[in-house]
Amino acid sequence: MGVMETKRRVPKADQPPPQSSSLYANRVRVYPRAVRGLDRRVKWAILAVCLGVYYVTPWLRWDRGPGRPSQAVLLDIATERFFFFNLEFWPQDVFYLAGLLVLGAVTLFLVTSLFGRLWCGYTCPQTVWTDVFMAIERWIEGDRNERMRRDQRAFGLNRQGLDKAWRKLSKHAIWLAVSFWTGGAWIMYFADAPTTVVQFWSGTAPAPIYIYTFLFTSTTYVLAGWAREQVCTYMCPWPRFQSAMLDEQTITVTYQAWRGEPRGHHLKLDAAAGARLGDCVDCMACVHACPTGIDIRDGMQLECINCGLCADACNEVMGKLGRAKGLITWDTLARQNARKAGRQEKLHLWRARTFVYLGVLLVAISAMGVALAMRTHTAIAVAHDRMPLFVRLTNGDIRNGYMVDISNKMGRPADYVLTLDGPKGLTARPAGVMHLHAAADSILELRVWVSAPPESAHGSQRLLFRLHNLTNGEKVRYESVFLGPK
Amino acid sequence: MPTKIEKDEYTGKETTGHEWDGIKELDTPLPRWWLNVWFVCIAFAAVYAVLYPSIPLGTTYWKGILGWSSSQAVAKSVAQMNARHAAFMKRIGELPIMQVAADPKLKEVALEAGRIAFAENCQPCHGPAGVGREGYPPLDTNFWLWGGTLPDIQRIIEYGIRSGDPKAHQSQMPAFGHDGILKPAQVTTVAHYVATLFGIEKPGPTTAAGYKLFQDNCAACHGPKGQGNQSVGAPPLASRVHLYGDTLAAIEYQINTPRGGVMPAWHTRLDAGTINSLAIYVHALGGGE
Numbered sequence: 001m002g003v004m005e006t007k008r009r010v011p012k013a014d015q016p017p018p019q020s021s022s023l024y025a026n027r028v029r030v031y032p033r034a035v036r037g038l039d040r041r042v043k044w045a046i047l048a049v050c051l052g053v054y055y056v057t058p059w060l061r062w063d064r065g066p067g068r069p070s071q072a073v074l075l076d077i078a079t080e081r082f083f084f085f086n087l088e089f090w091p092q093d094v095f096y097l098a099g100l101l102v103l104g105a106v107t108l109f110l111v112t113s114l115f116g117r118l119w120c121g122y123t124c125p126q127t128v129w130t131d132v133f134m135a136i137e138r139w140i141e142g143d144r145n146e147r148m149r150r151d152q153r154a155f156g157l158n159r160q161g162l163d164k165a166w167r168k169l170s171k172h173a174i175w176l177a178v179s180f181w182t183g184g185a186w187i188m189y190f191a192d193a194p195t196t197v198v199q200f201w202s203g204t205a206p207a208p209i210y211i212y213t214f215l216f217t218s219t220t221y222v223l224a225g226w227a228r229e230q231v232c233t234y235m236c237p238w239p240r241f242q243s244a245m246l247d248e249q250t251i252t253v254t255y256q257a258w259r260g261e262p263r264g265h266h267l268k269l270d271a272a273a274g275a276r277l278g279d280c281v282d283c284m285a286c287v288h289a290c291p292t293g294i295d296i297r298d299g300m301q302l303e304c305i306n307c308g309l310c311a312d313a314c315n316e317v318m319g320k321l322g323r324a325k326g327l328i329t330w331d332t333l334a335r336q337n338a339r340k341a342g343r344q345e346k347l348h349l350w351r352a353r354t355f356v357y358l359g360v361l362l363v364a365i366s367a368m369g370v371a372l373a374m375r376t377h378t379a380i381a382v383a384h385d386r387m388p389l390f391v392r393l394t395n396g397d398i399r400n401g402y403m404v405d406i407s408n409k410m411g412r413p414a415d416y417v418l419t420l421d422g423p424k425g426l427t428a429r430p431a432g433v434m435h436l437h438a439a440a441d442s443i444l445e446l447r448v449w450v451s452a453p454p455e456s457a458h459g460s461q462r463l464l465f466r467l468h469n470l471t472n473g474e475k476v477r478y479e480s481v482f483l484g485p486k
Numbered sequence: 487m488p489t490k491i492e493k494d495e496y497t498g499k500e501t502t503g504h505e506w507d508g509i510k511e512l513d514t515p516l517p518r519w520w521l522n523v524w525f526v527c528i529a530f531a532a533v534y535a536v537l538y539p540s541i542p543l544g545t546t547y548w549k550g551i552l553g554w555s556s557s558q559a560v561a562k563s564v565a566q567m568n569a570r571h572a573a574f575m576k577r578i579g580e581l582p583i584m585q586v587a588a589d590p591k592l593k594e595v596a597l598e599a600g601r602i603a604f605a606e607n608c609q610p611c612h613g614p615a616g617v618g619r620e621g622y623p624p625l626d627t628n629f630w631l632w633g634g635t636l637p638d639i640q641r642i643i644e645y646g647i648r649s650g651d652p653k654a655h656q657s658q659m660p661a662f663g664h665d666g667i668l669k670p671a672q673v674t675t676v677a678h679y680v681a682t683l684f685g686i687e688k689p690g691p692t693t694a695a696g697y698k699l700f701q702d703n704c705a706a707c708h709g710p711k712g713q714g715n716q717s718v719g720a721p722p723l724a725s726r727v728h729l730y731g732d733t734l735a736a737i738e739y740q741i742n743t744p745r746g747g748v749m750p751a752w753h754t755r756l757d758a759g760t761i762n763s764l765a766i767y768v769h770a771l772g773g774g775e
Binding site: 385387388391392394395401447 | 614615617624684725770
């Protein structure tokens with residue numbers, strides 16, 4: 001029996017709990033075994049897509065005209081702009097980010113309520129990079145048994161010791177290279193990629209680029225190389241509240257206990273003794289394949305990321321033994337309970353919970369879609385003077401002062417007509433109808449004074465600023481107030 | 487309290503020997519990492535106390551061998567900031583004020599510098615944002631005694647009004663009532679006429695008599711229609727804005743014993759850059775011509 005057979009955290013029921021129980025658990029090293037199968041192939045495919053999108057996106061170009069960033073996706077902190085292909089977001093558009101987060105959260109809820117923690121098992125960056133790092137480890141140090149054997153040897157100036165040394169050294173070197181590439185790619189989302197690469201290697205990049213590249217290189221190396229499943233078990237909040245989304249109708253990776261139990265690997269001996277055994281031959285293939293080092297046969301548990309690698313491992317064994325595949329399969333708790341009782345039950349994928357999630361998701365998508373479609377490239381904001389609220393002129397007129405900000409969110413200059421609508425007989429400085437010009441991607445600040453004769457300037461009245469963008473035809477307005485003596 | 491060292495049977499640890507109602511305390515040492523952090527903090531504090539101001543010594547204190555002090559640090563950063571502003575302020579002071587106002591970058595700096603200088607020097611009399619009060623003219627409306635163009639404002643700030651400076655604006659309204667130029671009844675009559683100029687009284691027989699008196703005594707400075715004259719600092723009377731009140735009593739008081747405020751000559755206290763900045767700021771308050 002190797003270290004892997006020691007169960008973690010769960011005390012055996014027939015042993016009394018230790019007198020002084022510690023909150024600290026030593027990490028049991030996990031040596032996942034390579035598996036082949038459908039789930040593994042899907043996992044590779046999703047991994048390739050995710051990493052491809054991540055590494056390639058900063059290098060996509062998008063022509064926005066001269067003097068403007070030509071990177072398709074760029075979060076430009078210095079100029080406070082977020083460029084996404086043909087869209088350009090300003091800081092005041094930050095609610096789109098809130099919408100996107102709502103969308104992401106509800107999608108996660110929906111998918112989890114239908115198919116369990118697919119996010120954890122297939123697309124979470126922690127899973128994806130850990131998978132890459134494990135593949136590198138396997139390529140250099142061999143599969144599970146070889147790695148375990150080698151780890152028990154000592155470093156030294158003999159054949160075995162040197163063999164261990166060069167393999168460990170090259171593994172960490174490649175890990176660091178991948179980490180560096182990952183951390184470097186992250187920076188590219190915030191600064192023009194080709195420029196930054198040249199600056200980086202010629203030593204002329206700003207200090208933050210080096211600092212953040214180092215930071216994200218080290219986090220990738222530590223999290224994917226060393227921390228691995230501990231991130232999921234101890235650091236991530238998602239496993240803690242996933243149970244709120246899961247129920248007995250959720251499809252998850254499941255061990256069909258009714259078919260597998262009682263387990264046993266002395267088939268012929270036990271059969272000869274007259275014992276009736278289930279399909280599980282207790283070969284531990286599922287446990288050895290698990291990247292978080294758990295036993296799926298114990299049922300659903302916090303550490304399970306729903307990746308299905310145990311199912312692949314089990315299917316391989318079942319195939320060799322000539323037994324039906326799918327002893328570990330994707331199924332719901334309700335159906336398993338029915339099978340246990342000898343009944344068949346239909347899938348109930350669509351239930352109140354999933355309809356609610358889907359409804360919220362559709363509402364969020366529609367709201368985001370409408371907001372994006374109705375998005376204007378012209379914005380006007382008007383601030384009424386606070387001190388003084390109004391001023392009396394020598395002819396008795398009442399004058400109010402305003403600071404008008406006109407945002408031109410287009411990549412080209414724009415012309416505007418600003419008109420005012422308010423108390424009777426109002427006059428404005430610079431003029432009642434103002435012809436304005438704003439440079440590309442800029443804010444035009446304008447001081448406007450509005451006066452009204454004393455007979456029409458009592459109390460608080462509505463003053464409407466109407467802005468017509470002549471360049472793209474958009475019309476926006478801002479409702480302010482005109483204040484006078486009571 | 488007895489302090490007999492004994493071993494706890496259950497955990498095998500020593501107790502502190504203290505006992506309260508049968509409850510004993512285990513002598514558990516502090517965690518090693520915690521102690522180490524604590525020792526590092528003590529070492530840090532010792533080094534810090536030598537390098538930096540730390541220990542009170544009666545009326546003085548240990549100043550530290552680095553000689554650092556927070557007030558010096560502030561003074562240094564203020565000096566750095568001033569040095570950065572100095573180049574701008576120098577140009578703002580050297581150029582003619584119209585040229586400063588025409589340069590967007592200089593104007594931006596001047597407006598900000600003017601805002602701060604206004605709050606420090608002008609606000610006590612002219613009020614926040616130049617709203618003015620009785621005897622102190624408002625600066626945010628179109629009521630100007632000596633002119634509201636940029637050069638006008640700049641000159642007033644530089645040399646003041648009745649400040650004693652040779653280049654200051656100078657004017658004095660005769661005390662028509664007090665010195666007997668007009669009889670008390672005539673003062674009242676002309677005051678009624680002046681009240682019609684800004685609409686607190688309707689024209690009538692009294693005001694018609696006042697019209698005659700006004701043209702003979704007042705129109706020379708205040709203009710035949712009471713529109714004022716900026717070259718002699720005569721305020722417009724046909725105005726809804728008044729320096730010393732807009733009631734009949736206030737008008738009579740001013741005809742009897744006229745008052746005229748004093749504005750200091752600021753060139754003795756402020757540099758040219760600050761004065762130009764102030765002029766640009768005041769001009770932008772809303773009344774600038």
